[in-house]
Amino acid sequence: MKPVIKWTALALAVCLPLSAQAHRAWMLPSATVLSGEEPWITVDAAVSNDLFYFEHFPLRIAGVGALDQAPAGGPPGMRPRPAAQLSIQAPDGSRLEPLNGSIGRYRSTFDVQLSQKGTYKLAIANSGLFASWKENGQVRRWMGTPESFAKDVPAKTEELKVTQNSSRMEVFVTSGAPSETVLEPTGQGLELAPVTHPNDLFAGEAADFVFLLDGKPAADVEISVIPGGNRYRDELGEIKAKTDKDGKLSITWPQAGMYWLEAELTTDKGVSKPATARRASYSATLEVLAP
Structure with a gap:
């Protein structure tokens, strides 16, 4: 029998559509709009039930902290989780590395120095296949690349279901005046193409966005917007919306935060064999300022 890769809850949280998970993966910058000469930001990254509250696992990121060790405080024998690949794009399109990185029991933390004026984009993108099937009456699950599918998943299985997954998580940060270079879509997966700049959001005002799938307008995409701090509210405060036929939607922010x-x-x-369905997800942490 060929080996089955058993992925952890964190791998699923990062790679599968986020609404399907009990936990949310996110990055939280210390600020998104800054002034002054070469300011810095600190970014926390975690997987949690409550937004922007550290109570489950750190989001493990390549180049941030010691990834070769098991999480502190985890059960005996717990193996390190797969590391996400972080891209930090400067206003001129160049790539930066995270600085002063560390990983703790509940969160990963790193710094970014904003040496250029303009808008930066921090992004984590994942893609791959997710398969499930029955073996001797038990449900088996696997996640990996199309190249490893034939090696890791038995050729003859019962009730085999294969889904093509992609996810993208982003944060936008601006030093000085906003710029547009990092807002250019990659043409891969589900993406946000802002009409209103993501660092020009104000309470009581509407922001217009366009969502793209592989570079083309994505119609009927379900959107959920949740203000942070839901741990301290009786209600989630969720705003729901759906894109129109041109992938457009508008969101009015009820308050700053x-x-x-x-x-x-x-x-x-856009489904490729052996998959028969496709799931694409996108998430972003956005700061809304007081008018």
């Missing part, structure tokens, strides 16, 4: 935006789409478009 940090928000978590999630978009999710299930489709049969």
Whole structure:
């Protein structure tokens, strides 16, 4: 029998549509709009039930902290989780590395120095296949690349279901005046194409966004926007919306603060074998300022 890769809850939280998970993966910057000469930001990254509250696991990021050790405080024999690949893009399009990184029991932390004026983008993108099937009456699950599918998943299985997954998590930060270079879409997966700049959001005002799937307008994408601090509220405070036929939607921010935006789409478009369905998700942490 070929080996089955058993992925942890964190791997699922990062790679699968986020609304399908009990936990949310996120990055939280110390600020998104800054002034002064070469300011710094600190970014926390975690997986949690309550938004922007540290109570489950750190989001393990390549180049941030010692990833070769088991999480502190975890059960005996617990193996390190797969590390996410972080991209930090400067206003001129160049790439930066995270600085002063560390990983703790509940969160990962790193710094970014904003040496250029303009808008930066921090992004974590994942893609791959998710398969489930029955073996001797038990449900088996696997996640990996298309190249490893044939090696890791038995050729003859019962009730085999294969889904093509992609996810993207982003944060935008601006030093000085906003710029547009990092807002250019990659043309891969589900993406946000801002009409209103993501660092120009104010309470009581509407922001216009366009969502793209593989570079084309994505219609009927379900959007969820949740203000941070839900641990301290009786109600989630969720704002729900859906894109129109051109992938457009508008969101009016009820108050200032940090928000978590999630978009999710299930489709049969752009599906490659052996998958029979496709799930794409997008999330971003957005700061809304007082007018």
